Amino acid sequence: xxxxxxxxxxxxxxxxxxxxxxxxxxxxxxxxxxxxxxxxxxxxxxxxxxxxxxxxxxxxxxxxxxxxxxxxxxxxxxxxxxxxxxxxxxxxxxxxxxxxxxxxxxxxxxxxxxxxxxxxxxxxxxxxxxxxxxxxxxxxxxxxxxxxxxxxxxxxxxxxxxxxxxxxxxxxxxxxxxxxxxxxxxxxxxxxxxxxxxxxxxxxxxxxxxxxxxxxxxxxxxxxxxxxxxxxxxxxxxxxxxxxxxxxxxxxxxxxxxxxxxxxxx
Numbered sequence: 001x002x003x004x005x006x007x008x009x010x011x012x013x014x015x016x017x018x019x020x021x022x023x024x025x026x027x028x029x030x031x032x033x034x035x036x037x038x039x040x041x042x043x044x045x046x047x048x049x050x051x052x053x054x055x056x057x058x059x060x061x062x063x064x065x066x067x068x069x070x071x072x073x074x075x076x077x078x079x080x081x082x083x084x085x086x087x088x089x090x091x092x093x094x095x096x097x098x099x100x101x102x103x104x105x106x107x108x109x110x111x112x113x114x115x116x117x118x119x120x121x122x123x124x125x126x127x128x129x130x131x132x133x134x135x136x137x138x139x140x141x142x143x144x145x146x147x148x149x150x151x152x153x154x155x156x157x158x159x160x161x162x163x164x165x166x167x168x169x170x171x172x173x174x175x176x177x178x179x180x181x182x183x184x185x186x187x188x189x190x191x192x193x194x195x196x197x198x199x200x201x202x203x204x205x206x207x208x209x210x211x212x213x214x215x216x217x218x219x220x221x222x223x224x225x226x227x228x229x230x231x232x233x234x235x236x237x238x239x240x241x242x243x244x245x246x247x248x249x250x251x252x253x254x255x256x257x258x259x260x261x262x263x264x265x266x
Contacts, residue, residue, distance in 0.1 A: 040067025068199020106190030113192025176230030
């Protein structure tokens with residue numbers, strides 16, 4: 001067990017799937033509940049791809065060409081009215097995205113077991129923390145940046161994405177940074193019998209990317225806990241979106257050039 005595993009388990013998840021298996025279609029849950037994710041027909045593309053961190057998250061898996069792995073226990077990920085929860089994963093290797101790509105889904109849109117929720121990417125590569133209620137109304141938290149674009153993958157091919165929910169409010173984090181908050185109704189979420197799933201919307205075939213260290217928690221992780229998991233997962237490397245200081249430096253250079261041009265004019 002790595003330090004990252006220990007930290008995640010200390011936070012008391014309902015399920016924690018490291019996805020570090022070397023073969024097979026079953027992926028173990030490291031919690032005491034032991035609810036494996038089981039893939040359907042097809043062949044897993046690649047096992048034990050190098051993960052986000054050699055020491056802490058050494059492996060990932062590529063589920064391409066296999067039916068999305070799902071939890072046989074439908075109650076894992078169900079949330080009653082008034083319950084808080086958090087979903088978390090590491091992903092990388094994203095290329096072109098033809099349709100919204102589900103990373104963690106409870107109540108897949110293809111089956112429409114409303115009310116459902118999904119941590120996903122849109123076709124522009126932007127992270128989305130997505131809820132659809134019984135009436136079919138969508139509540140979407142859309143992050144910034146195309147995570148499939150190399151310019152947003154500063155120091156490595158992986159991103160850490162976390163969605164939290166507390167009654168009435170949802171938050172989205174990417175690479176330890178809080179991106180957006182949205183008012184989301186206080187209702188039950190993911191209450192259908194379909195199991196928690198790693199897979200695409202509207203299709204039964206996984207569309208990439210690589211996944212590692214997927215977890216779902218029965219409470220809302222704090223911003224500090226999210227940042228701590230990210231930092232430990234990358235061994236402290238500042239692999240986030242473009243650093244604010246870099247942006248400010250570039251802005252100052254541009255502003256200096258403008259001022260110099262103005263002076264020449266007058």
